[in-house]
Amino acid sequence: MHVVIMAGGKGTRIASVASDIPKPMIPVCGKPILEHEIECLKAQGLTEITLIVGHLGHIITEHFKDGSAFGVKIDYIVEDTPLGTAGALVYLKERITEDFLLLNGDIIFDVDFHRFLQYHKEHGGVATILTHPNNHPYDSGVIMADKDGVVTRWLHKEDERTYYKNRVNAGIHILSPEVFRFFDEVKKVDLDREILKVLIPERKLIAYDSPEYIKDMGTPERYQMVIRDIESGLVRAKNLSQKQKAVFLDRDGTINVYKGFICNINEIELIDGVAEAIAKLNESGYLAIIVTNQPVIARGECTFEEVEQMHEKIETLLGEKGAFVDDIFYCPHHTDKGFEGERPELKFDCDCRKPKPGMLIQAAEKYNIDLSQSYMIGDGMNDVEAGRRAGCTSILLGGNADVICRQNLLEAVDYILNQK
Numbered sequence: 001m002h003v004v005i006m007a008g009g010k011g012t013r014i015a016s017v018a019s020d021i022p023k024p025m026i027p028v029c030g031k032p033i034l035e036h037e038i039e040c041l042k043a044q045g046l047t048e049i050t051l052i053v054g055h056l057g058h059i060i061t062e063h064f065k066d067g068s069a070f071g072v073k074i075d076y077i078v079e080d081t082p083l084g085t086a087g088a089l090v091y092l093k094e095r096i097t098e099d100f101l102l103l104n105g106d107i108i109f110d111v112d113f114h115r116f117l118q119y120h121k122e123h124g125g126v127a128t129i130l131t132h133p134n135n136h137p138y139d140s141g142v143i144m145a146d147k148d149g150v151v152t153r154w155l156h157k158e159d160e161r162t163y164y165k166n167r168v169n170a171g172i173h174i175l176s177p178e179v180f181r182f183f184d185e186v187k188k189v190d191l192d193r194e195i196l197k198v199l200i201p202e203r204k205l206i207a208y209d210s211p212e213y214i215k216d217m218g219t220p221e222r223y224q225m226v227i228r229d230i231e232s233g234l235v236r237a238k239n240l241s242q243k244q245k246a247v248f249l250d251r252d253g254t255i256n257v258y259k260g261f262i263c264n265i266n267e268i269e270l271i272d273g274v275a276e277a278i279a280k281l282n283e284s285g286y287l288a289i290i291v292t293n294q295p296v297i298a299r300g301e302c303t304f305e306e307v308e309q310m311h312e313k314i315e316t317l318l319g320e321k322g323a324f325v326d327d328i329f330y331c332p333h334h335t336d337k338g339f340e341g342e343r344p345e346l347k348f349d350c351d352c353r354k355p356k357p358g359m360l361i362q363a364a365e366k367y368n369i370d371l372s373q374s375y376m377i378g379d380g381m382n383d384v385e386a387g388r389r390a391g392c393t394s395i396l397l398g399g400n401a402d403v404i405c406r407q408n409l410l411e412a413v414d415y416i417l418n419q420k
Protein backbone atom coordinates (compact mmCIF):
# COMPACT_ATOMS: atom_id res chain seq x y z
CA MET A 1 0.00 0.00 0.00
CA HIS A 2 1.37 3.39 -1.01
CA VAL A 3 1.60 5.97 1.78
CA VAL A 4 1.10 9.70 1.30
CA ILE A 5 2.02 11.97 4.19
CA MET A 6 0.89 15.58 4.41
CA ALA A 7 4.00 17.17 5.88
CA GLY A 8 3.36 20.88 5.32
CA GLY A 9 2.09 23.16 8.05
CA LYS A 10 3.72 25.26 10.71
CA GLY A 11 3.99 24.39 14.39
CA THR A 12 2.18 27.50 15.43
CA ARG A 13 0.43 26.39 18.60
CA ILE A 14 3.47 24.81 20.12
CA ALA A 15 5.85 27.50 18.96
CA SER A 16 7.38 27.49 22.43
CA VAL A 17 8.75 24.03 21.72
CA ALA A 18 10.01 24.72 18.21
CA SER A 19 9.40 27.69 15.96
CA ASP A 20 11.58 27.60 12.86
CA ILE A 21 10.87 24.08 11.70
CA PRO A 22 7.83 22.48 10.06
CA LYS A 23 5.56 20.78 12.58
CA PRO A 24 6.42 17.22 11.39
CA MET A 25 10.08 17.93 12.25
CA ILE A 26 9.43 18.81 15.89
CA PRO A 27 11.64 16.49 17.93
CA VAL A 28 9.97 13.99 20.24
CA CYS A 29 12.25 11.71 22.27
CA GLY A 30 15.25 12.56 20.12
CA LYS A 31 13.77 12.36 16.63
CA PRO A 32 11.23 14.20 14.51
CA ILE A 33 7.54 13.26 14.71
CA LEU A 34 7.71 12.28 11.04
CA GLU A 35 10.55 9.87 11.72
CA HIS A 36 8.43 8.12 14.37
CA GLU A 37 5.69 7.78 11.76
CA ILE A 38 8.05 6.36 9.15
CA GLU A 39 9.43 3.82 11.62
CA CYS A 40 5.92 2.59 12.43
CA LEU A 41 5.12 2.28 8.71
CA LYS A 42 8.35 0.49 7.92
CA ALA A 43 7.82 -2.01 10.75
CA GLN A 44 4.65 -3.08 8.93
CA GLY A 45 6.22 -3.28 5.47
CA LEU A 46 4.82 0.05 4.27
CA THR A 47 7.90 1.43 2.54
CA GLU A 48 6.64 3.34 -0.54
CA ILE A 49 6.16 6.85 0.77
CA THR A 50 5.35 10.20 -0.82
CA LEU A 51 5.89 13.27 1.34
CA ILE A 52 3.99 16.41 0.48
CA VAL A 53 6.03 19.32 1.76
CA GLY A 54 5.55 23.07 1.74
CA HIS A 55 6.63 25.68 4.23
CA LEU A 56 10.32 25.11 5.12
CA GLY A 57 10.11 21.80 3.25
CA HIS A 58 13.86 21.74 2.58
CA ILE A 59 14.38 20.84 6.25
CA ILE A 60 12.36 17.67 5.63
CA THR A 61 13.98 16.74 2.31
CA GLU A 62 17.48 17.26 3.76
CA HIS A 63 16.71 15.00 6.72
CA PHE A 64 15.05 12.09 4.92
CA LYS A 65 16.58 12.37 1.40
CA ASP A 66 15.50 9.28 -0.60
CA GLY A 67 14.61 7.38 2.57
CA SER A 68 17.29 4.71 2.17
CA ALA A 69 18.90 5.60 5.52
CA PHE A 70 15.52 4.82 7.12
CA GLY A 71 14.84 1.61 5.18
CA VAL A 72 12.09 3.10 3.00
CA LYS A 73 11.68 4.74 -0.42
CA ILE A 74 10.67 8.39 -0.26
CA ASP A 75 9.75 10.83 -3.00
CA TYR A 76 8.46 14.37 -2.64
CA ILE A 77 5.82 16.73 -3.90
CA VAL A 78 6.83 20.30 -3.17
CA GLU A 79 4.02 22.83 -2.96
CA ASP A 80 5.12 26.27 -4.14
CA THR A 81 1.83 27.72 -3.01
CA PRO A 82 -0.18 25.97 -0.27
CA LEU A 83 -2.82 23.64 -1.72
CA GLY A 84 -4.75 22.98 1.48
CA THR A 85 -5.01 19.56 3.09
CA ALA A 86 -5.52 17.61 -0.15
CA GLY A 87 -4.83 19.73 -3.26
CA ALA A 88 -1.45 18.12 -3.86
CA LEU A 89 -3.10 14.74 -4.48
CA VAL A 90 -3.76 15.91 -8.05
CA TYR A 91 -0.09 15.17 -8.77
CA LEU A 92 -0.63 11.50 -7.83
CA LYS A 93 -3.68 10.97 -10.02
CA GLU A 94 -1.88 9.02 -12.75
CA ARG A 95 0.47 7.23 -10.38
CA ILE A 96 -1.72 5.66 -7.71
CA THR A 97 -4.03 2.91 -8.91
CA GLU A 98 -4.74 1.04 -5.67
CA ASP A 99 -6.01 1.83 -2.16
CA PHE A 100 -3.55 4.11 -0.40
CA LEU A 101 -2.92 5.48 3.05
CA LEU A 102 -3.10 9.24 3.63
CA LEU A 103 -1.68 10.57 6.91
CA ASN A 104 -1.07 13.85 8.62
CA GLY A 105 2.63 14.30 9.28
CA ASP A 106 2.26 15.83 12.71
CA ILE A 107 0.75 13.04 14.81
CA ILE A 108 2.27 10.31 16.95
CA PHE A 109 0.59 6.94 16.45
CA ASP A 110 1.07 3.23 16.48
CA VAL A 111 -1.66 1.62 14.42
CA ASP A 112 -2.10 -1.89 13.01
CA PHE A 113 -2.49 -0.84 9.36
CA HIS A 114 -3.16 -4.34 8.05
CA ARG A 115 -6.22 -4.59 10.27
CA PHE A 116 -7.33 -1.13 9.10
CA LEU A 117 -6.87 -2.03 5.42
CA GLN A 118 -8.84 -5.24 5.83
CA TYR A 119 -11.72 -3.29 7.39
CA HIS A 120 -11.59 -0.77 4.53
CA LYS A 121 -11.81 -3.53 1.92
CA GLU A 122 -14.67 -5.28 3.73
CA HIS A 123 -16.75 -2.10 3.91
CA GLY A 124 -16.38 -0.90 0.33
CA GLY A 125 -16.06 2.84 0.95
CA VAL A 126 -14.31 5.33 -1.30
CA ALA A 127 -12.66 6.53 1.91
CA THR A 128 -12.32 5.03 5.37
CA ILE A 129 -11.31 7.38 8.17
CA LEU A 130 -9.77 6.16 11.38
CA THR A 131 -11.87 7.47 14.25
CA HIS A 132 -11.36 7.34 17.98
CA PRO A 133 -12.60 8.87 21.23
CA ASN A 134 -10.49 11.69 22.68
CA ASN A 135 -10.41 13.63 25.95
CA HIS A 136 -11.71 16.89 24.47
CA PRO A 137 -14.64 15.93 22.21
CA TYR A 138 -16.52 19.14 23.11
CA ASP A 139 -14.09 21.20 21.01
CA SER A 140 -13.47 18.58 18.31
CA GLY A 141 -15.43 17.73 15.20
CA VAL A 142 -17.43 14.53 15.79
CA ILE A 143 -18.39 11.80 13.35
CA MET A 144 -21.71 9.96 13.46
CA ALA A 145 -22.01 6.55 11.85
CA ASP A 146 -24.56 3.75 11.67
CA LYS A 147 -23.98 0.24 12.98
CA ASP A 148 -22.25 -0.77 9.72
CA GLY A 149 -19.70 2.02 10.07
CA VAL A 150 -21.24 4.16 7.30
CA VAL A 151 -20.79 7.82 8.23
CA THR A 152 -24.13 9.62 8.45
CA ARG A 153 -23.10 13.04 9.76
CA TRP A 154 -19.97 15.06 10.39
CA LEU A 155 -20.31 17.82 12.95
CA HIS A 156 -17.64 20.48 12.98
CA LYS A 157 -16.53 22.21 16.17
CA GLU A 158 -18.91 25.10 15.63
CA ASP A 159 -22.00 22.96 14.86
CA GLU A 160 -24.65 22.74 17.54
CA ARG A 161 -25.03 19.45 19.39
CA THR A 162 -26.51 18.09 22.60
CA TYR A 163 -25.53 14.46 23.18
CA TYR A 164 -23.18 12.64 20.85
CA LYS A 165 -20.89 9.66 20.69
CA ASN A 166 -17.25 10.58 21.32
CA ARG A 167 -15.91 9.73 17.86
CA VAL A 168 -13.27 12.01 16.38
CA ASN A 169 -11.39 11.89 13.08
CA ALA A 170 -7.78 10.98 13.86
CA GLY A 171 -6.16 12.22 10.63
CA ILE A 172 -5.40 8.76 9.22
CA HIS A 173 -7.30 7.67 6.12
CA ILE A 174 -7.38 4.90 3.55
CA LEU A 175 -8.58 6.17 0.19
CA SER A 176 -9.50 4.21 -2.92
CA PRO A 177 -8.23 5.54 -6.27
CA GLU A 178 -11.86 6.48 -7.03
CA VAL A 179 -11.16 9.56 -4.94
CA PHE A 180 -9.13 11.02 -7.83
CA ARG A 181 -12.39 11.91 -9.57
CA PHE A 182 -12.34 14.99 -7.35
CA PHE A 183 -8.98 16.14 -8.73
CA ASP A 184 -8.87 17.69 -12.19
CA GLU A 185 -6.71 20.75 -11.77
CA VAL A 186 -4.08 22.20 -9.47
CA LYS A 187 -5.98 24.14 -6.81
CA LYS A 188 -6.47 24.39 -3.07
CA VAL A 189 -8.61 21.54 -1.68
CA ASP A 190 -9.81 20.93 1.87
CA LEU A 191 -9.83 17.17 2.45
CA ASP A 192 -12.53 17.10 5.13
CA ARG A 193 -15.01 19.54 3.65
CA GLU A 194 -14.52 19.10 -0.09
CA ILE A 195 -13.81 15.39 -0.35
CA LEU A 196 -14.75 13.33 2.69
CA LYS A 197 -18.00 15.10 3.61
CA VAL A 198 -19.12 14.97 -0.02
CA LEU A 199 -18.99 11.16 0.19
CA ILE A 200 -21.51 11.03 3.06
CA PRO A 201 -24.74 11.26 1.01
CA GLU A 202 -23.36 8.54 -1.30
CA ARG A 203 -22.79 6.35 1.82
CA LYS A 204 -19.20 5.96 0.66
CA LEU A 205 -17.46 7.39 3.72
CA ILE A 206 -16.74 4.75 6.36
CA ALA A 207 -15.57 5.14 9.96
CA TYR A 208 -13.08 2.70 11.47
CA ASP A 209 -13.18 2.95 15.27
CA SER A 210 -9.87 2.17 16.92
CA PRO A 211 -8.65 2.49 20.52
CA GLU A 212 -5.01 2.61 19.41
CA TYR A 213 -2.66 5.43 20.38
CA ILE A 214 -2.97 8.45 18.09
CA LYS A 215 -2.29 11.97 19.35
CA ASP A 216 -1.55 15.29 17.83
CA MET A 217 0.56 17.69 19.79
CA GLY A 218 -1.59 20.78 19.58
CA THR A 219 -0.63 22.09 23.01
CA PRO A 220 2.52 21.97 25.20
CA GLU A 221 0.64 19.75 27.70
CA ARG A 222 -0.24 17.19 25.03
CA TYR A 223 3.35 17.33 23.78
CA GLN A 224 4.68 16.44 27.24
CA MET A 225 2.12 13.66 27.60
CA VAL A 226 3.16 12.08 24.29
CA ILE A 227 6.80 12.05 25.39
CA ARG A 228 5.81 10.26 28.60
CA ASP A 229 3.74 7.74 26.68
CA ILE A 230 6.52 6.92 24.20
CA GLU A 231 9.03 6.48 27.02
CA SER A 232 6.72 4.22 29.04
CA GLY A 233 6.05 1.99 26.02
CA LEU A 234 2.33 2.84 26.01
CA VAL A 235 2.23 4.02 22.38
CA ARG A 236 3.59 0.69 21.12
CA ALA A 237 1.53 -1.41 23.54
CA LYS A 238 -1.79 -0.08 22.27
CA ASN A 239 -1.21 -1.29 18.69
CA LEU A 240 -3.99 -3.85 18.24
CA SER A 241 -1.57 -6.47 16.96
CA GLN A 242 -0.45 -6.69 20.62
CA LYS A 243 -2.56 -8.24 23.38
CA GLN A 244 -4.61 -5.56 25.15
CA LYS A 245 -5.83 -5.31 28.72
CA ALA A 246 -9.20 -3.89 29.68
CA VAL A 247 -11.28 -2.78 32.61
CA PHE A 248 -14.90 -3.75 31.98
CA LEU A 249 -17.41 -1.50 33.67
CA ASP A 250 -21.01 -2.14 34.59
CA ARG A 251 -23.30 0.81 33.83
CA ASP A 252 -26.23 1.40 36.22
CA GLY A 253 -24.97 1.87 39.77
CA THR A 254 -21.33 1.87 38.70
CA ILE A 255 -21.11 4.78 36.23
CA ASN A 256 -24.52 6.41 36.52
CA VAL A 257 -26.69 6.72 39.63
CA TYR A 258 -28.79 3.58 40.20
CA LYS A 259 -32.48 4.25 39.63
CA GLY A 260 -33.83 0.78 38.84
CA PHE A 261 -34.54 0.16 35.14
CA ILE A 262 -33.81 3.38 33.32
CA CYS A 263 -36.11 4.19 30.40
CA ASN A 264 -35.81 7.95 30.33
CA ILE A 265 -32.62 9.71 29.25
CA ASN A 266 -33.20 12.38 31.92
CA GLU A 267 -32.53 9.73 34.56
CA ILE A 268 -28.94 9.30 33.41
CA GLU A 269 -26.72 11.07 35.92
CA LEU A 270 -23.01 10.34 36.44
CA ILE A 271 -21.86 9.30 39.92
CA ASP A 272 -19.30 11.68 41.41
CA GLY A 273 -15.71 10.65 40.76
CA VAL A 274 -16.59 8.41 37.82
CA ALA A 275 -15.21 10.69 35.12
CA GLU A 276 -12.02 11.12 37.14
CA ALA A 277 -11.68 7.34 37.51
CA ILE A 278 -12.24 6.66 33.81
CA ALA A 279 -9.82 9.45 32.80
CA LYS A 280 -7.17 7.66 34.88
CA LEU A 281 -7.89 4.43 33.02
CA ASN A 282 -7.61 6.28 29.70
CA GLU A 283 -4.10 7.41 30.55
CA SER A 284 -3.07 4.06 32.00
CA GLY A 285 -3.32 1.99 28.82
CA TYR A 286 -6.28 -0.12 29.99
CA LEU A 287 -9.22 -0.06 27.61
CA ALA A 288 -12.38 1.16 29.39
CA ILE A 289 -15.36 -0.83 28.12
CA ILE A 290 -18.95 -0.71 29.40
CA VAL A 291 -20.86 -4.01 29.50
CA THR A 292 -24.49 -3.61 30.54
CA ASN A 293 -27.68 -5.68 30.66
CA GLN A 294 -30.56 -3.67 29.18
CA PRO A 295 -33.57 -5.99 29.34
CA VAL A 296 -35.73 -2.87 29.00
CA ILE A 297 -35.38 -3.38 25.24
CA ALA A 298 -36.77 -6.95 25.27
CA ARG A 299 -39.50 -5.83 27.64
CA GLY A 300 -40.59 -3.21 25.13
CA GLU A 301 -39.94 -0.34 27.53
CA CYS A 302 -37.17 1.22 25.44
CA THR A 303 -36.05 1.00 21.83
CA PHE A 304 -32.48 0.31 20.72
CA GLU A 305 -32.29 3.96 19.65
CA GLU A 306 -33.33 5.20 23.08
CA VAL A 307 -30.71 3.07 24.82
CA GLU A 308 -28.09 4.32 22.39
CA GLN A 309 -29.10 7.91 23.06
CA MET A 310 -28.55 7.26 26.77
CA HIS A 311 -25.09 6.02 25.90
CA GLU A 312 -24.44 9.16 23.89
CA LYS A 313 -25.39 11.15 26.96
CA ILE A 314 -22.97 9.14 29.12
CA GLU A 315 -20.19 9.71 26.55
CA THR A 316 -20.99 13.42 26.38
CA LEU A 317 -20.95 13.86 30.17
CA LEU A 318 -17.68 11.92 30.45
CA GLY A 319 -16.18 13.91 27.57
CA GLU A 320 -16.98 17.20 29.28
CA LYS A 321 -14.67 16.02 32.06
CA GLY A 322 -11.91 14.72 29.83
CA ALA A 323 -12.81 11.01 30.02
CA PHE A 324 -14.00 8.47 27.46
CA VAL A 325 -14.96 4.84 27.10
CA ASP A 326 -13.48 2.78 24.28
CA ASP A 327 -16.69 0.87 23.58
CA ILE A 328 -20.10 0.00 25.01
CA PHE A 329 -21.63 -3.48 24.75
CA TYR A 330 -25.21 -4.03 25.85
CA CYS A 331 -27.44 -7.07 26.08
CA PRO A 332 -31.00 -6.28 24.92
CA HIS A 333 -32.31 -9.75 25.77
CA HIS A 334 -34.40 -11.22 28.57
CA THR A 335 -36.00 -14.59 29.25
CA ASP A 336 -39.06 -13.92 31.42
CA LYS A 337 -42.07 -13.61 29.16
CA GLY A 338 -45.36 -11.87 29.84
CA PHE A 339 -44.60 -8.16 29.72
CA GLU A 340 -47.01 -5.97 27.82
CA GLY A 341 -45.45 -4.71 24.60
CA GLU A 342 -42.46 -7.08 24.85
CA ARG A 343 -40.42 -8.02 21.78
CA PRO A 344 -40.64 -11.81 21.32
CA GLU A 345 -37.54 -11.90 19.08
CA LEU A 346 -35.41 -10.74 22.05
CA LYS A 347 -36.98 -13.12 24.56
CA PHE A 348 -34.53 -15.99 24.73
CA ASP A 349 -31.69 -17.33 26.82
CA CYS A 350 -28.79 -15.50 25.16
CA ASP A 351 -25.06 -15.81 25.80
CA CYS A 352 -24.50 -12.13 26.56
CA ARG A 353 -26.71 -11.37 29.54
CA LYS A 354 -24.54 -11.10 32.66
CA PRO A 355 -23.68 -13.23 34.66
CA LYS A 356 -22.82 -14.92 31.37
CA PRO A 357 -19.51 -13.67 30.01
CA GLY A 358 -20.62 -13.18 26.36
CA MET A 359 -20.10 -9.43 26.13
CA LEU A 360 -16.60 -9.66 27.62
CA ILE A 361 -15.71 -12.43 25.20
CA GLN A 362 -17.06 -10.43 22.23
CA ALA A 363 -14.98 -7.44 23.34
CA ALA A 364 -11.91 -9.64 23.72
CA GLU A 365 -12.30 -10.86 20.14
CA LYS A 366 -12.89 -7.36 18.79
CA TYR A 367 -9.90 -5.76 20.53
CA ASN A 368 -7.45 -8.66 21.00
CA ILE A 369 -7.84 -8.49 24.80
CA ASP A 370 -6.05 -10.80 27.22
CA LEU A 371 -8.90 -11.44 29.67
CA SER A 372 -6.56 -12.83 32.32
CA GLN A 373 -4.91 -9.39 32.52
CA SER A 374 -8.28 -7.62 32.68
CA TYR A 375 -10.81 -6.59 35.33
CA MET A 376 -14.58 -6.44 35.68
CA ILE A 377 -16.01 -3.79 38.03
CA GLY A 378 -19.66 -3.65 39.01
CA ASP A 379 -22.11 -3.27 41.85
CA GLY A 380 -23.85 -6.62 41.46
CA MET A 381 -22.93 -10.27 41.83
CA ASN A 382 -23.88 -10.82 38.17
CA ASP A 383 -20.96 -8.51 37.30
CA VAL A 384 -18.58 -10.38 39.58
CA GLU A 385 -19.71 -13.69 38.11
CA ALA A 386 -19.46 -12.52 34.47
CA GLY A 387 -15.92 -11.33 35.13
CA ARG A 388 -14.98 -14.59 36.83
CA ARG A 389 -16.40 -16.73 34.01
CA ALA A 390 -14.51 -14.66 31.44
CA GLY A 391 -11.26 -15.21 33.34
CA CYS A 392 -10.94 -11.61 34.60
CA THR A 393 -10.40 -10.38 38.14
CA SER A 394 -13.67 -8.98 39.48
CA ILE A 395 -14.17 -6.08 41.84
CA LEU A 396 -17.51 -5.57 43.59
CA LEU A 397 -18.45 -2.01 44.49
CA GLY A 398 -19.88 -1.34 47.92
CA GLY A 399 -20.36 -4.99 48.81
CA ASN A 400 -18.86 -7.41 51.30
CA ALA A 401 -18.86 -10.71 49.42
CA ASP A 402 -15.84 -13.00 49.10
CA VAL A 403 -14.29 -10.90 46.34
CA ILE A 404 -12.28 -7.71 46.08
CA CYS A 405 -14.57 -4.90 47.20
CA ARG A 406 -14.18 -1.16 46.83
CA GLN A 407 -16.64 1.58 47.69
CA ASN A 408 -16.79 3.24 44.27
CA LEU A 409 -15.28 3.26 40.80
CA LEU A 410 -12.51 5.72 41.65
CA GLU A 411 -11.28 3.55 44.55
CA ALA A 412 -11.49 0.44 42.37
CA VAL A 413 -9.43 2.07 39.60
CA ASP A 414 -6.84 3.24 42.11
CA TYR A 415 -6.64 -0.34 43.40
CA ILE A 416 -5.98 -1.66 39.86
CA LEU A 417 -3.39 0.95 38.97
CA ASN A 418 -1.50 0.27 42.20
CA GLN A 419 -1.12 -3.46 41.46
CA LYS A 420 2.26 -3.21 39.68
Ligand SMILES: [Zn+2]
Nearest residue numbers: 331333350352
Ligand atom coordinates in the same frame (compact mmCIF):
# COMPACT_ATOMS: atom_id res chain seq x y z
ZN1 LIG B 1 -28.05 -10.97 25.51
